[in-house]
Amino acid sequence: MHERTRAEWRATRQRAAVLRALHACDTFVSAQALHAALTADGVTVGLTTVYRTLRLLEASGHVDVVRDSDGERLYRPRPDDGHRHYVVCRECGLSLAVDSEEVERWVARIARDIGFHAVDHTVELTGVCARCRPASGGRRDQWSSQ
């Protein structure tokens, strides 16, 4: 179907660096944070290149993307075990993959029930992890659960 006489991806120092930095992170990171981290490590990579690389990774399905409340894009390498939803701690950024089969099933049923096709779903969970839990343990009720 598809001749492979031409490599679809050129191996460059910069892309390697972005990939390395991305995998070194244990939470979601923004393009800018990634760029800052690289710069701090003495690696010279243009911000534009970081953005471009992340977009490529996104398009090819190698990273998961969420949006934080400011509309900023946050990236994380996609694990190969199929998990694709996370709970992210609002305080420290700790993110855990969660089992989402139930949601997948729910989405599929909804789609069928209302006659929609090609239904795509975004599920983002944020909270406060056990470690960051405020001492008082009580006064945390302002979160508009949308």
Place this chain on the structure above:
Amino acid sequence: MHERTRAEWRATRQRAAVLRALHACDTFVSAQALHAALTADGVTVGLTTVYRTLRLLEASGHVDVVRDSDGERLYRPRPDDGHRHYVVCRECGLSLAVDSEEVERWVARIARDIGFHAVDHTVELTGVCARCRPASGGRRDQWSSQ
């Protein structure tokens, strides 16, 4: 507890207009679209005011907010029956409220299981509604379901 000698919200022509326009919409709308609609109706309201009003409504929980793929904020008055999740048609913008009890339960359980507190959830569904369904019915497989 709280003296009401001072009104917390001043009634202005502009706010009334924004509220009216918002309720006149039957789908999610952006701040800019709302402003354009108002202007088209001959109502003079500054774009800044539209943004400000929407933010107030958001903060006070009177509207639901979603983000489209460009990061734009889309607003819709929150119905009082408790429904808070929607399926939005990518083609025509038609949006239907869906029953989300299952997801609410799922979220609550996840939160308990992993020890997170104050877990907030964002669930956004997009698809193609029956009316907009492409005639061929088949070639729609590029949607990265994240």
Place this chain on the structure above:
DNA sequence: CAGCATAAGACAACGGTTTTCATTTGCGGT
């Protein structure tokens, strides 16, 4: 090693949203 398409990088442009600040205007007090 040559040729060339792809990638990098600096910088400008873009678009949505928020801030600033001077001016106007509800609204409670008198």
Place this chain on the structure above:
DNA sequence: ACCGCAAATGAAAACCGTTGTCTTATGCTG
């Protein structure tokens, strides 16, 4: 009814993340 002030408005500028442009550099294939 009128005053006075804090709150609200509006135009323009600032912001900020992201994307486009264009020139230069560099992998890769032949």
